[in-house]
Amino acid sequence: MTTDLLLEHRAFDAFLLEAQGVLTRAREPEQRLKALIEPLQHLLMEDFLAPEFKAVSDDRGYSQYLLYRSSDRNVAIVALAVAPRVKMPIHDHDTWGVTGLYQGSQVSRVFRQEESRGRLKLSQTRKQKMKSGDVAVILPPREDLRMVEAKSNIPAVSISVLGADIGCERRRTFEKRSGHAGEFALEYSNASCR
Numbered sequence: 001m002t003t004d005l006l007l008e009h010r011a012f013d014a015f016l017l018e019a020q021g022v023l024t025r026a027r028e029p030e031q032r033l034k035a036l037i038e039p040l041q042h043l044l045m046e047d048f049l050a051p052e053f054k055a056v057s058d059d060r061g062y063s064q065y066l067l068y069r070s071s072d073r074n075v076a077i078v079a080l081a082v083a084p085r086v087k088m089p090i091h092d093h094d095t096w097g098v099t100g101l102y103q104g105s106q107v108s109r110v111f112r113q114e115e116s117r118g119r120l121k122l123s124q125t126r127k128q129k130m131k132s133g134d135v136a137v138i139l140p141p142r143e144d145l146r147m148v149e150a151k152s153n154i155p156a157v158s159i160s161v162l163g164a165d166i167g168c169e170r171r172r173t174f175e176k177r178s179g180h181a182g183e184f185a186l187e188y189s190n191a192s193c194r
Helices: 008-027 029-044
Strands: 061-067 076-082 096-102 104-118 119-131 135-139 143-151 156-162 171-174 181-184
Touching: 008 029, 029 076, 029 135, 029 156, 029 171, 076 143, 104 156
Parallel strands: none
Antiparallel strands: 061 076, 076 156, 096 135, 096 156, 104 119, 104 143, 171 181
16 A cells, blocks of 8 residues: 655645654654644644645535545544534544644534443533644543534634544444434545545
8 A cells, every 4th residue: 555645735744754753753642642732733833735625525514635644544644624613523533633723713522421321421521612723632532522613704624643544434423412323434525545
């Protein structure tokens, strides 16, 4: 398998080189996340993302674009565009990640799944208002279940470094009241999983 690089820009190339160094040196997810936060914040200050990676082309109101994928598919860098006022369903990632807001504003809510008397339920553990440049970590199980809502008049666009080829993974979405899980797929708008 080959490495997929679908975005070429001086700032992104520099970030990718730094991220690859971090991933080589740091083996534990917590170490990787800590070391990737500052480089991602620097990248978010750059005007590097082409307009086609900021567009919402999906009827659901959000689109995901692959920017980079490692040859072993253990790392993907993606852009997620969420249309104004759209709420994504509560969903899992099932991998580590660091995500930062490139454009717009959004509210990110983190949930915890609990079992009570044989029934599942979700409870919100944190609400984070994010503007351009803000960064958050994704780390199962405590920091994994999320719901994102775009709050700006333009699409909220985030850049994420994740420990899986996330657009090719079957994930779960969760109903807030019942805690029941369903299937969730957010395939890439610009790349194949083959």
